[in-house]
Amino acid sequence: MQITINGEDQQLDDARLTIAQLLQVKDVESPDMVSVQLNGEIVDRSRYDATEISDNDHVEFLYFMGGGTFA
Amino acid sequence: MIDFTSEQLERYSRHILLQDVGVEGQAKLLGAKVLIVGAGGLGAPAALYLAAAGIGTIGIVDSDTVEISNLQRQVVHFTKDIDMPKVESAKEKMLAINPGIEVKTYQECLNADNIRAIIRDYDFVVDGTDNFPTKFLVNDACVMDNIPFSHGGILRFDGQTMTVVPGKSACYRCFFRKPPPPDAVPTCSQAGVLGAIAGMLGTIQAAEALKYVTEVGELLTDTLLSFNAKTMNFRKVTLQKQKNCPICGENPTVTELIDEEQALTCNLRQY
Numbered sequence: 172m173q174i175t176i177n178g179e180d181q182q183l184d185d186a187r188l189t190i191a192q193l194l195q196v197k198d199v200e201s202p203d204m205v206s207v208q209l210n211g212e213i214v215d216r217s218r219y220d221a222t223e224i225s226d227n228d229h230v231e232f233l234y235f236m237g238g239g240t241f242a
Numbered sequence: 243m244i245d246f247t248s249e250q251l252e253r254y255s256r257h258i259l260l261q262d263v264g265v266e267g268q269a270k271l272l273g274a275k276v277l278i279v280g281a282g283g284l285g286a287p288a289a290l291y292l293a294a295a296g297i298g299t300i301g302i303v304d305s306d307t308v309e310i311s312n313l314q315r316q317v318v319h320f321t322k323d324i325d326m327p328k329v330e331s332a333k334e335k336m337l338a339i340n341p342g343i344e345v346k347t348y349q350e351c352l353n354a355d356n357i358r359a360i361i362r363d364y365d366f367v368v369d370g371t372d373n374f375p376t377k378f379l380v381n382d383a384c385v386m387d388n389i390p391f392s393h394g395g396i397l398r399f400d401g402q403t404m405t406v407v408p409g410k411s412a413c414y415r416c417f418f419r420k421p422p423p424p425d426a427v428p429t430c431s432q433a434g435v436l437g438a439i440a441g442m443l444g445t446i447q448a449a450e451a452l453k454y455v456t457e458v459g460e461l462l463t464d465t466l467l468s469f470n471a472k473t474m475n476f477r478k479v480t481l482q483k484q485k486n487c488p489i490c491g492e493n494p495t496v497t498e499l500i501d502e503e504q505a506l507t508c509n510l511r512q513y
Contacts, residue, residue, distance in 0.1 A: 178477060179324070181393075200484075201426050203422045203423050203426035204422050204426055206339060206417055206418045206419070208417075208479065211481070211482070212484070213416065213417060213481070215482055217417070220348070230478050233403070233417055233418070233479065234397075234468075235374065235418060235422050236395030236396060236397050236401070236402045237372040237373060237374065237377070237395050237396075
């Protein structure tokens with residue numbers, strides 16, 4: 172299927188894929204550090220296994236980023 | 243309306259020349275109160291620009307002292323300031339740039355007990371912290387007290403920022419529901435960061451504060467702006483306020499402030 176990840180068109184071999192599997196396929200290093208947006212909505216972390224993506228979906232991997240300083 | 247002195251008219255002339263800002267906008271800046279949380283990589287450039295811009299009252303919160311490893315990016319601190327409280331070091335430079343403003347220092351760790359008493363005096367908050375419990379604490383307190391703020395984060399060659407106007411735009415928890423597990427978090431002290439990235443991001447945050455106060459342009463609300471300095475690609479991801487957000491959604495589960503795990507980081511070495 173064809174999906175968009177972080178603005179880039181990507182061709183995936185798999186016909187069915189959950190968010191959890193997509194994170195694996197795309198080699199996301201620390202899935203705990205990513206918030207996933209699917210077609211404009213944030214997917215609850217507990218639903219990664221149950222949420223399937225489909226053709227033409229728009230996926231955003233949003234990374235937790237600290238920076239700055241302790242206060 | 244403030245009566246500008248001739249020195250003020252000259253000092254702020256490049257703002258006053260801007261049609262969107264003008265004398266009225268500069269008067270708003272002089273009357274504004276902005277709090278900077280963290281006098282580090284992001285807070286340093288923000289502090290310098292906000293002081294230079296003539297934000298009338300600037301608060302700055304940081305419990306730490308200046309260390310030599312800070313100086314690669316925390317441009318408000320100088321080599322002579324090592325071991326000095328960061329808030330004092332920052333205040334000195336801010337007043338050296340602009341003696342016409344007031345700088346309030348808070349040399350303490352922000353926590354669930356003290357944050358609301360500190361932020362309630364301010365119109366806008368710049369979050370320049372580097373630990374997620376404090377980022378969530380700033381978000382939650384600002385949402386509860388209706389204080390707009392700018393989120394900022396940097397790591398390695400990347401930066402991200404968004405502006406939150408509580409009640410109107412998506413908050414940090416709309417995007418990132420809860421802090422990541424402490425052991426999953428790479429920090430600048432472990433992963434490193436290109437110094438100038440702190441400047442790029444901290445100045446974007448300062449610009450958002452100035453835009454909010456002067457009501458000029460469109461804020462980075464409902465938008466996560468992220469960039470990578472290796473490619474210099476900038477991207478905006480839009481997100482509306484989420485109905486199921488744990489704090490600003492329809493059925494909030496976060497109803498009081500809590501100190502999340504990892505809040506003890508104040509005692510650790512500084513990034």
